[in-house]
Amino acid sequence: MFAAKSWLCTDNISIERLLKMGHMDWIISLCAEMGIHPIKAIKMATYNTAKSYHMDHLIGSLTPGRFADIVLTDSLSKINPLYVFKDGELIAKDKKMVKNTEIDYSAMVTKGIPGLDDLAxxxxxxxxxxxxxxxxxxxxxxxxxxxxxxxxxxxxxxxxxxxxxxxxxxxxxxxxxxxxxxxxxxxxxxxxxxxxxxxxxxxxxxxxxxxxxxxxxxxxxxxxxxxxxxxxxxxxxxxxxxxxxxxxxxxxxxxxxxxxxxxxxxxxxxxxxxxxxxxxxxxxxxxxxxxxxxxxxxxxxxxxxxxxxx
Incomplete structure (x- = not known):
């Protein structure tokens, strides 16, 4: 049994797997397949995770005053993202991009600090x-x-x-x-x-x-x-x-x-x-x-x- 405050996360997933299988939507579907109630699995991937990082006042639920991307699906037990909204705009429909969302990460790029000069x-x-x-x-x-x-x-x-x-x-x-x-x-x-x-x-x-x-x-x-x-x-x-x-x-x-x-x-x-x-x-x-x-x-x-x- 999962405790009430259990949460879900992923790590080290290849870009190919993300494109073909999904991300947290795939993990939620996998949990449902294993017998976890779909609503509980969704909560473990959203609200519980936000709460564990003390960020549930900002993210993790469709609540007034919170930030949220929205996924509309025709099934809760097997997440099938039909519509995806970001910042209130439709950006994907039927698993195809309607609008590209570009985020500039260039300010986060760091220069290398070599450490192997003496390696023989x-x-x-x-x-x-x-x-x-x-x-x-x-x-x-x-x-x-x-x-x-x-x-x-x-x-x-x-x-x-x-x-x-x-x-x-x-x-x-x-x-x-x-x-x-x-x-x-x-x-x-x-x-x-x-x-x-x-x-x-x-x-x-x-x-x-x-x-x-x-x-x-x-x-x-x-x-x-x-x-x-x-x-x-x-x-x-x-x-x-x-x-x-x-x-x-x-x-x-x-x-x-x-x-x-x-x-x-x-x-x-x-x-x-x-x-x-x-x-x-x-x-x-x-x-x-x-x-x-x-x-x-x-x-x-x-x-x-x-x-x-x-």
């Missing part, structure tokens, strides 16, 4: 957690993007060693390498290296950043030199997702509002996220499901939870 490629080499007695195998971390905070998010696995180097293969499958890098270091920089399951990059590298609770980068690739170059390019922005090959930028998606949000229209953001995937595909990326940008950003949730960021 060899810091991204995988250091074995353990070496077998005969020196033919090494124990390393294997991260799984689909773990999403669960116990299988990372494992310690044995992989081959050849000529003193880690061979990124496990149970007959070849993996990319992943490095987790603290952006700003006072003394020794915190770096965690391992193998990565979920995004495979044959050539080049892809890196992205996350600013909270502590600024970190993740970079995926095969070679330390390319990975170091890629993450240093991302370091030039307050936030970004960047694909590189042969020390050249191939695709860039700036995340320039405090390193957490993009200053783009929906069309621009969709195009930019698709360009990241398309560029990686050209470089031999094998990716299924969500866009790579969203997968990499999701990593930070689990990395923090399992204390790989400190």
């Amino acid at each position: 490629p060899e810091q991204l080499d995988i250091e074995p957690l353990e070496i077998s007695e005969d020196g033919t195998k090494a124990k390393v971390y294997l991260f799984d993007v689909y773990g999403r905070g669960h116990a299988k998010f990372y494992q310690e696995v044995w992989v081959p060693v050849k000529d003193g180097k880690i061979v990124p293969e496990y149970e007959g499958e070849t993996y990319s390498r992943l490095s987790v890098i603290r952006r700003y270091a006072d003394g020794k920089r915190h770096v965690v290296n391992g193998l990565f399951k979920g995004v495979f990059v044959e050539r080049g590298a892809v890196a992205t950043s996350w600013p909270a609770p502590i600024p970190y980068f993740v970079v995926v690739g095969q070679e330390s030199d390319e990975m170091a170059y890629c993450v240093k390019e991302a370091d030039k922005y307050s936030g970004a997702c960047i694909v590189t090959e042969s020390y050249a930028n191939k695709s860039v998606m700036p995340i320039e509002i405090y390193g957490m949000m993009t200053n783009m229209t929906v069309d621009e953001l969709t195009s930019s996220a698709s360009a990241i995937d398309a560029t990686l595909e050209e470089l031999g990326n094998r990716n299924e499901g969500e866009p790579v940008v969203n997968k990499l950003l999701s990593l930070f949730i689990s990395l923090h939870r399992f204390r790989f960021m400190e």
Whole structure:
């Protein structure tokens, strides 16, 4: 049973999913499908949430004196937004925009403060957690993007060693390498290296950043030199997702509002996220499901939870 003051929220939803499935309307419909009374689910997404932030005197209900966008639907158990009103004007009808609503976020754009000037490629080499007695195998971390905070998010696995180097293969499958890098270091920089399951990059590298609770980068690739170059390019922005090959930028998606949000229209953001995937595909990326940008950003949730960021 949900308590009377329960509320709903969402996080880390890709632009593609927003366009195809919706946002809080989708969450409300999902709650109704799970057996929660539709009115209660709507209240959890509106009034209860506003009240939890002590803002119910401003938002959260269709009440005189409050601010409110209005959605008209033909069903409460499965929200189907037929009409959407913003500031008293009809802006969408039958899931199509009638009027574009533009908000200027340019004043919130922040400049990057680089922190990786002293990062050396060899810091991204995988250091074995353990070496077998005969020196033919090494124990390393294997991260799984689909773990999403669960116990299988990372494992310690044995992989081959050849000529003193880690061979990124496990149970007959070849993996990319992943490095987790603290952006700003006072003394020794915190770096965690391992193998990565979920995004495979044959050539080049892809890196992205996350600013909270502590600024970190993740970079995926095969070679330390390319990975170091890629993450240093991302370091030039307050936030970004960047694909590189042969020390050249191939695709860039700036995340320039405090390193957490993009200053783009929906069309621009969709195009930019698709360009990241398309560029990686050209470089031999094998990716299924969500866009790579969203997968990499999701990593930070689990990395923090399992204390790989400190």
